Amino acid sequence: MAVTAHTGRPRTGAEIRAAFLDFYEQRGHKPMASASLIPDDPTVLLTIAGMLPFKPVFLGQQPRPAPRATSSQKCIRTNDIENVGRTARHHTFFEMLGNFSFGDYFKEQAIQWAWELSTGVFGLSPQNLVVSVFREDDEAGAIWRDVVGVNPKRIIRMDEADNFWASGPTGPCGPCSEIYYDFKPELGDDGIDLEDDSRFIEFYNLVFMQYNRDAEGILTPLANRNIDTGLGLERMAQILQAVPNNYETDLIYPLIETAAGLAGVDYRGLDAKGQTSLKVIGDHSRAITQLICDGVTASNLGRGYILRRLLRRVVRHGRLLGIDKPFLTVMGEASIALMQVAYPQLLERREVILAELAREEARFLETLERGEKLLAEVLAAKPTQISGEQAFELYDTYGFPLELTEEIAEEQGLTVDLAGFEAAMEAQRQRAKAAAVSIDLTLQGAIDQVTAAAAATAFKGYEALEHPSCVLALVVNGEPAERALAGDAVQLVLDSTPFYGEGGGQVGDRGVLCGQGADGAGVIVAIDGVSRNRSVFVHSGRIERGSLAIGELVNAQVDRACRRRAQANHTATHLLQAALKQVVDPGIGQAGSLVTFDRLRFDFHCPRAVAPAELEQIEALINGWISDAHRLEVQEMAIEAAKAAGAVAMFGEKYADVVRVVDVPGVSMELCGGTHVANTAEICLFKIVSEGGVAAGIRRIEAVAGPAVLAYLNERDAVVKQLGERFKVQPGEIVERVAALADELKASGKALAAARGELALAKASALASQAQALGEFQLLVARLDGVEGAGLQSAAQGLADQLGAGAAVVLGGLPDPADLAKVILVAAFGKAVIAAGPKAGAFIGAVAKACGGGGGGRPNLAQAGGRDGAALDGALEQAKAQLRAVLA
Missing domain, CATH: 2.40.30.130 (Elongation Factor Tu (Ef-tu); domain 3)
Structure with missing residues (x-):
């Protein structure tokens, strides 16, 4: 491999990033901090490109921050996640270095600077560089050839699919020009094929936004032409550090080494499959750390699902390497240490990141082993395909992402019935469609x-x-x-x-x-x-x-009345956040809020429930501030001055250079564009309605303020009066009366359960005479409807005790004969039967599959369930035949 030496040139990831930004700052570009991975753009879930934060500027929807800008933007893409770790340069998290012109310089300057940066600052030899241009962009081709001096044979014309950028079917668009690094220049300049990944790597893309495309597809020149570029940090690091892939650069390899140490393996000594797992862990660890830092929490929707999917892929690949203990927090610590200089907010959010990693890993490990066991049973049957129902059960019951099931199936040379999975998913959606919202x-x-x-x-x-x-x-x-x-x-x-x-x-x-x-x-x-x-x-x-x-x-x-109610509730949310910080944890941060005319909702980061005593203290504190009649002070100031003064900003929220600060002196100071009361006394009263969890590490308080408190208290008072009248007691005696009724109900429930058990035993005693002798064994397989699981277990155990050590008892039935969707199966085996081979847990679990279910338990007593009552008789006949075959 021909690689130019880079002595004295930027080499580490940090040096490359700094050199790029310094180069363009010296040429009049305003350095811009990386935007959040949660974009201010409803068309995308995550920030997927360096230009995304500037999209409104390019589309003319926002004023430009400066004529020229430069940034190192963190990005996440998961559209080709299956290639992560398998190819040399696919990632979920990556950094895009960019320089942008908003109606300022254009093609010639962008091309010249890109070449100067590549050859002068990064020290790449022109012999190792190839450029591509759009097939019709003669202007760019001429600049590369005549101004820069690139060998014409190394200027490759490409079609629209590769070298023409568009924001959509209509709107701003233009040709691209890309710079590729050639790892094997000794192969010559004839017949260059830029699709050859083993020889070429594209590292710099220059987009020339010069046209507007109308609905008819006609291109007209833009009045203000723009430049949008992107240089992949990881790709340039691979080139300058002379390593075979992006993963072995200093941007990721320390994480691979951390994971290898946890697994007790040597990356260099592993086969391709083991190295892939380490690469996945290294790549995804950066992604999950940055996502949580920017406010994403694991869930089954949107960004939360992406985070959960990445977290679970890390855990699973760790298990493939032999890591059988929780390790995500270790990877989180390593990721923070690796990236905290470039992204200091990682250190600020360290506790939040590690807590989310620990919670989600613990949640996944609770279900992973059971899910893997079920999947192993499915694979043990040597199917030609994993059915859609099986894949959905893994997803719905055990939390397995479909992609994870697909990966495991692919490792076994199998596929998943995706159509069947979607059908099962759609059936679930229909069941949960009680409150659908239509969007026009x-x-x-x-x-x-x-x-x-x-x-x-x-x-x-x-x-x-x-x-x-x-x-x-x-x-x-x-x-x-x-x-x-x-x-x-x-x-x-x-x-x-x-x-x-x-x-x-x-x-x-x-x-x-x-x-x-x-x-x-x-x-x-x-x-x-x-x-x-x-x-x-x-x-x-x-x-x-x-x-x-x-x-x-x-x-x-x-409407003045509605506005007054909204103002009271909004100011109350500010007081609530201040009270939470004072009573529960100074590190509490807002995760979201809702302010309506009749109530308020406040979501906040907190790893535990807020205790009832703390809620009382918070409520009293807020009402004290209200009665103190604090006059609010509202002013506009520079954002840096506001933060220096102690103003609280919502994490991940985007703010302008000049912000509005709402200050309740001595209590709360926040950046806020909402409407507020002039004096806290206008709120009148504050009352917490509920506190609970809404996601991992996210708690929610719902409350009312102002006139809404009276409506809330009147409603509760009416309920108390109705209960008092119904129970014939005074309001203060209601709790005692309800507790007494609950005790009575519990006692009645126990008596009913005992009666049902006795009934089951009575029914079962008549079955003992139906046992069939099979040598030293007593075989009894029977159906017993109308008995719940506990009763059926007692009946089976009683029969087994009655029949002795050679007892092989299998009972099945429908607890409710009218409900064919619930089947109970129980097996009770004596010592002689167990010694002969059959174990009750494995045996009854296999029988239950015939009824669309599963289960298991101890060798001597086990229970399983099913969903197909029509198949019960056949399942029992199958059980009888299998026992005869084993015990004969």
């Missing part, structure tokens, strides 16, 4: 259309609840329109508004728009909600009277 995508498309060219709405609602406004755009019954009539459902955009647009957890205002209308007869629009489409406020409602057209003036009036 057509309407959203219309709103996007009318707001695309609109300027940011001027919000006047901090100062006034009434304001004259002009109608800029209308959507009527889901379609953009010029005019709306009485009865029409409308969404409209105003040039300015006193209505708060939903954001920061606070709901949008309600109210009315009043005006003269097109015919002068007057118009009234009832507004029931206000949302935001980026910086444009969209007012939703209905024309109650008259007609309304674009360009007309209206008087926008906010």
Whole structure:
């Protein structure tokens, strides 16, 4: 392999990152911090590219932060996760170094600087470099050839699929030019094939955004042409460190060594399969650490599912290597230590990261062994395919991601019935479809259309609840329109508004728009909600009277009572966070909130439940602050000054350079754009309604404040009165009376269970005479309906005791003969039977499969269940035949 020496050049990952950023900062680029992995973009779950944080700028939806910018952006992609560890350069987490021009310099400067950086700063020999250009981009080809001086044979023309970037079917787009490193330049310049991964690696991509594509596919030049580039940090590290793949660079290899040490293996001495597992652990450890740091928690939805999937892949590959103890926190510590210089927030969030890793690993290990056992049983039957039902059971019952089942199946040369899995999943969705929510995508498309060219709405609602406004755009019954009539459902955009647009957890205002209308007869629009489409406020409602057209003036009036309730609840959330920090843990951070007109909800990071005594203390503390009548101070200041003053920011939230600070002196100071009371005394009263967990490490408090407290207390008082009347007791005696009734019910339940047991034994005693002698053994297989599991076990054990050491008793039945979906099977074996080979646990578990179920237990007594009562008789006949064959 021909690799140029890089003496004195950047070599480590940190040096490469710093050299790139320094190079462009010296050329007038504003350094930008890496954005969160949780993007401010509803079209993607995670930040997947270095340009994503600048997408609104490229699309003209936000002002540019500077004419030129440069960044090292952390990214995550999981679209080709199955290739991680198997190829030289596939990753889930990676860093993209980028330089961007927002209508400033263009092709020639971008190309020259990319070449200067590659050859001058990174020391790559021109003989090791090849460039690609779009087949029709003669301009870029000429710059590479005539200005930079690249050998024409090393300028490769590529088709649109490879070298033309587009933001979507329409919108900004343009050709690309890529720089490849050639590991084998000695093979010559003829017939270069950039698809040859063993010879070439693409490390730098230059996108020239110069066109706009319309709905007809026609390209027209953009007034402001942009540059968007990306250089893969891991790829450049592989090149400069002269290692065979990205995993063996200093960006990942220390994590591989940590995992190898935990497994007691040597990476260099392992086969390809073992090395792949170590690479997966190294790659995914970086990803899960960064995801948790940015506020993602494991769940079965969206980003949470991605995190859970990656966590569980790490655990499973650790087990494949022989790591049989929890180890994710060790990998988390190693990941933090490896990346904390570049990302200091990892150290700040260390405890949160490690706690989430420990919780999720413990949760997975609880079910993993059982799931692996079930999968092993499935594989032991040597199927040609894992059925969709089996894959779904692993997913639904044992928490196995489908992809994990597919991986294990692939290792055994099998496939998974994906259609069957989807059918089972759809059946579950239908069962859980009680409260489905319909989203009108057509309407959203219309709103996007009318707001695309609109300027940011001027919000006047901090100062006034009434304001004259002009109608800029209308959507009527889901379609953009010029005019709306009485009865029409409308969404409209105003040039300015006193209505708060939903954001920061606070709901949008309600109210009315009043005006003269097109015919002068007057118009009234009832507004029931206000949302935001980026910086444009969209007012939703209905024309109650008259007609309304674009360009007309209206008087926008906010519902004062609703606004006062929202303000009280919003300020109460600030007091609640301050109280939680004071009573429970100073490190508590907000994970989300909801502020409506009648209640509030506050989600926060906390590894344990808040004790009842703590909740009482929090409630008392907040009501004390309310009665102290603190006057709120609201001001705008530079974000760095706000943070220096101690203002609390929500982790992962994106803030402008100038922020709004809401200060309750001596109590709370937060960055917040919501509306608030002027004095805490306006809140009147605060009452906690509930506290509980909503996700791993996330707790939720629901509460009411202001007038909503009286409504809440009145409702509870009515309930107390009804209970007092029903039980004929005073309010203070209700708890005692309910406890006495609960004790009576518990005693009755025990008596009923005992009676059922006696009934089962009575029914079973009549079966003893049906036992069949089989040499020294007594074989009894029978059906006994109407008996619960515990009773059936008692009956089987009693029969086995009665029949002696040679007893082989199998009983099956339907606890409720009308319910064919619940089958109970029990086996009780004497010592002589066990000595002959059959074990009750394994035996009854195999029999239950005929009824669509499974189970197991001890060698002498075991129970299983099933879901197909129609198959019960056949299963019992199968059990009898198997026992005869074994014991004969």
